[in-house]
Amino acid sequence: MQPIKWLVEFVEVRLGVKELYNRELKGYLLPRNVNAWYTLGAVLLALFTLQTLTGILLLMFYVPDAAKAFASVQYIVNEVPFGWLFRMLHAIGANVIVIALLLHMLSVLFMASYKGRREFTWLSGFIIFNLTMGICLTGYLLPWSQLSFWATTVATDAAGAIPIVGDYLVEFLRGGPTVGNQTLGRFFALHVVGMPLVLLALIGAHLFCVKRRGISPPPFGPEYHATEAKPFFEHEKHPGGVPFFPNYFVKDAAIICFFIAFLLAIIFYAPGLFFPDSAFQPADPFLTPPHIKPEWYFLWAYQALKIFPSEIIGLGVQGAFMTFLALLPFIDRGPERRPAKRPLFVTCYVLGILLIVAISIWGHYS
């Protein structure tokens, strides 16, 4: 133990880390009734870190060239030692991130944690959500399989529904009249550098908002009280609360382990879950495979485009829905956060989820 003590002392006299520890970790108090849903942010941080690490490893062998991309991915999976593991961690990890993002967003919605002057926290989170979808979409093209190629063709084609500029926009997104090598180049650059850099900055902003504003107490139990809106900034404190470290940190770690176990379980027991046959055939621009579908989290948007009589209406409804979600904290301004006291909200919440699930299932089987 002696050398460790000496090291801590060495750093302490130079950087004053004990004060930081006492203030930011042990002294960072969370509401006494904090629940497991508050771990999802930490889960997302862990999953994004894993995604970055596996991504760096894949980059060592992946070749972003239409003539070589498919073969390079096959090489990673079949030849490089443990290449299959890192490829699966990355590809299936993306799906688990989307699941964690949806759960984080839904729990924040259900507990109305966006209330109490947390508009910036919500907005930054909402942009993160959309950007993550963008990272998923651009990454999907990279293996250059039939699935990649045609899913990207369909996804970029949707932009054609926009009046006047639509057709040009489609070509602009693709960098040419059809999906091709130029599309691969721009998607690769965005997926690997552009969007992750912006994401990193946004995650920083999001965490800053959370920390600066103070975490919201769960709206349950006898301790609940509505936060009164003061005309000045005030950090929301929780005197007598649970220390973040070690108490809540242990809970964070446990749920992170749970998510990693879930990810590994899919890799080992259901590796084909997210890979239809078309994912194993190299892209062929002259042959559209039957039943080409986007990934599950885009199914609702895909089906919505088909339900409406014209694509532009479908696109407009989607846009309106997303704008409404983005601006929710500015629209839903009442101080009440208890779900039992917000019947209208909870009804819309449940019906909304059911509707999106139903449209997605419809899209899957249509």
Place this chain on the structure above:
Amino acid sequence: MTTHVAPPQRRKFLITMLGGLGALIAAASVWPVFRFLSPVDTGGSSNQVFLARDVVAPGKAHFFQYQGKPAVILQPTPGNFVALSAVCTHLGCVVAWQEQAGEFLCPCHAGRFSADGQVLGGPPPKPLESLVVQLDGDQLKIG
């Protein structure tokens, strides 16, 4: 029967167990990364290389890969073959054959080697590594 264990002891036990488990998981995740990053066998490391006899004319040099590294074969006098590693013994640049002078010059720091690999001048500390060559019909067997 219950045995009472004082909280500090329980804490120490838990921390030790968690630390051990963490170390185990860390080791289990480092191994795949290590294997993933380990150098690949590109097939160039085979111990013998066969070349056609006429790849190298008298007085000329021919460069090829031997065990994944650059090597060179010369025919100083007709029917007489010499094979050497082409990696300079100073800092590892690849030597160039100077046909007029009949010697090797390393472009990095001007090390000079004779046609049989001996150091003629410059910084190289040792001769070029020599490789075994055998003439087998119209094939040259190196290694």
